[in-house]
Amino acid sequence: MEAQQESIAALEAEIRELQASLQRKKDELHSLKQSTVTAGKLTNNDIARYSRQIILPQVTVAGQLKLKASSVLIVGAGGLGCPAGLYLASAGIGELGIVDYDTVEVNNLHRQVLHSELTLNLPKAQSARAALQQINSQLKVRTYEVQLKSENALEILQPYDIVLDCTDNVATRYLLNDACVLLKKPLVSGSALQFEGQLTIYNYNGGPCYRCIFPTPPPPETVTNCGDGGVLGAVTGVIGSLQALEAVKVLLKLDGTLAGRLLIFDGTASSFRNVKLRPRREDCAVCSAKATITKLIDYEQFCGMRASDKDMALKVLQSDERISVEDLKSIRDSRKPHLVIDVRNPLEFEICHIEGSVNIPLKQIIEDKGLDDLKQRTSGGIPVFVFCRRGNDSQLAVKHLRKKLEGVAEAKDVVGGLHAWHYRIDNNFPIY
Amino acid sequence: MGGTDLPLVLEFGGGAELLFDNVKKRQVTLDGSKTWKIKELLGWIRDNLLRERPELFLQNDSVRPGILVLVNDADWELLGELEYELQPNDNVLFISTLHGG
Numbered sequence: 001m002e003a004q005q006e007s008i009a010a011l012e013a014e015i016r017e018l019q020a021s022l023q024r025k026k027d028e029l030h031s032l033k034q035s036t037v038t039a040g041k042l043t044n045n046d047i048a049r050y051s052r053q054i055i056l057p058q059v060t061v062a063g064q065l066k067l068k069a070s071s072v073l074i075v076g077a078g079g080l081g082c083p084a085g086l087y088l089a090s091a092g093i094g095e096l097g098i099v100d101y102d103t104v105e106v107n108n109l110h111r112q113v114l115h116s117e118l119t120l121n122l123p124k125a126q127s128a129r130a131a132l133q134q135i136n137s138q139l140k141v142r143t144y145e146v147q148l149k150s151e152n153a154l155e156i157l158q159p160y161d162i163v164l165d166c167t168d169n170v171a172t173r174y175l176l177n178d179a180c181v182l183l184k185k186p187l188v189s190g191s192a193l194q195f196e197g198q199l200t201i202y203n204y205n206g207g208p209c210y211r212c213i214f215p216t217p218p219p220p221e222t223v224t225n226c227g228d229g230g231v232l233g234a235v236t237g238v239i240g241s242l243q244a245l246e247a248v249k250v251l252l253k254l255d256g257t258l259a260g261r262l263l264i265f266d267g268t269a270s271s272f273r274n275v276k277l278r279p280r281r282e283d284c285a286v287c288s289a290k291a292t293i294t295k296l297i298d299y300e301q302f303c304g305m306r307a308s309d310k311d312m313a314l315k316v317l318q319s320d321e322r323i324s325v326e327d328l329k330s331i332r333d334s335r336k337p338h339l340v341i342d343v344r345n346p347l348e349f350e351i352c353h354i355e356g357s358v359n360i361p362l363k364q365i366i367e368d369k370g371l372d373d374l375k376q377r378t379s380g381g382i383p384v385f386v387f388c389r390r391g392n393d394s395q396l397a398v399k400h401l402r403k404k405l406e407g408v409a410e411a412k413d414v415v416g417g418l419h420a421w422h423y424r425i426d427n428n429f430p431i432y
Numbered sequence: 433m434g435g436t437d438l439p440l441v442l443e444f445g446g447g448a449e450l451l452f453d454n455v456k457k458r459q460v461t462l463d464g465s466k467t468w469k470i471k472e473l474l475g476w477i478r479d480n481l482l483r484e485r486p487e488l489f490l491q492n493d494s495v496r497p498g499i500l501v502l503v504n505d506a507d508w509e510l511l512g513e514l515e516y517e518l519q520p521n522d523n524v525l526f527i528s529t530l531h532g533g
């Protein structure tokens with residue numbers, strides 16, 4: 001058995017190396033072929049390749065040339081970005097940008113169809129680029145292996161004609177909306193969860209932006225991500241493919257786009273529903289004449305949620321603003337007065353919590369709900385220690401609380417949260 | 433009977449149905465001898481359909497942020513939001529927005 005495991009590992013390593021050298025050859029070939037791409041006219045190869053869509057009266061030679069001269073930015077190379085990229089690359093779009101800081105995980109493969117067993121652990125942007133250029137060697141792809149943030153969004157979006165929101169979290173959706181409004185770019189926004197999907201185009205043809213429809217972000221405890229709620233691959237496939245369709249229609253300036261309408265897909269009933277959205281809000285915070293947002297803001301703070309759909313080690317605090325589980329344990333053992341706050345949502349608090357801890361969800365902390373009560377409980381400098389599941393949300397809470405409790409008490413983040421408590425202090429404490 | 437009934441179709445989607453025994457579509461009949469605005473319908477839903485944690489559906493006398501209300505497939509904002517007066521056989525859809533991908 002063990003010998004077999006070793007041979008498998010050795011072979012896998014060898015294949016990975018061969019793949020890397022194959023990819024280098026492919027890149028070399030691709031850059032040679034790129035030099036043969038002719039701008040402004042269709043080659044014989046283009047005509048043959050795209051003939052089935054060129055003969056459509058909505059496309060024609062002029063339309064195909066437009067697509068060839070177009071650039072599309074795909075934000076998120078996941079369940080939506082993969083099928084969207086597939087159809088855009090195949091349709092002969094000249095240039096695609098792909099933004100994704102993540103690597104390919106095995107739990108992605110049921111829906112993220114550009115990635116494969118062979119590209120596990122590779123950056124998703126690279127994996128997607130290789131798959132797309134294998135399909136279409138004429139395609140230019142630019143990859144951005146970074147998290148989209150207020151600091152880099154405008155620069156990354158700037159060169160593209162249109163942006164596809166294929167992301168997985170609320171904060172990035174607000175960020176993309178505001179960036180597209182500021183840059184006057186249409187935003188094809190898709191989303192999916194479980195058996196359902198939603199799709200529209202924001203900020204296009206006089207239609208509303210995301211903030212016109214949703215001026216206020218949803219309470220964090222009402223937001224479910226794919227990791228927690230699950231999602232069917234074919235459902236993201238439907239929505240991602242439709243995002244490519246809408247992008248092509250925008251690039252060809254065709255009528256009938258989803259601007260001003262929302263498409264709702266229910267995979268359980270295989271039903272599509274098309275609803276009419278409100279027009280632009282006259283008092284929209286970003287797209288109206290009365291806009292108060294004229295540059296990008298801190299979207300994690302605005303939403304009270306992190307810009308990710310999974311746990312990752314966030315570091316927003318200095319080390320003296322944090323405490324280890326071991327040090328907290330000795331403070332608790334010494335029975336010195338202190339207050340433990342747990343910032344998870346009430347449902348999770350119900351699953352398990354540190355004895356004597358008080359549940360104040362992150363959103364409430366950000367909104368300063370119960371701040372006066374908190375000031376009273378900590379008056380005289382009673383130290384506050386803040387927990388969450390893995391020590392990310394608690395940092396956002398502490399960052400906020402340190403400002404609000406200044407001169408009253410000091411708040412510290414418990415590094416690693418309840419997970420660290422389980423692994424290093426109390427193995428009987430449940431983990432989820 | 434008949435003349436004094438206000439029949440409505442209520443639908444819930446995007447996860448909002450989880451607050452309503454996972455039922456996506458239901459037929460309800462309200463007392464048609466008085467007029468019903470959507471804000472009154474919300475109160476009726478809270479009292480008659482919502483089982484637990486009303487704050488996940490309602491906030492400050494309206495639906496919570498992130499839920500879109502559609503009357504006969506049109507954004508309720510086009511119809512006066514809370515002040516819209518319901519008509520017999522109106523279809524009211526409450527859809528929670530999705531953020532995953």
Ligand SMILES: [Zn+2]
Nearest residue numbers: 209212284287
């Ligand atoms: Zn707007």
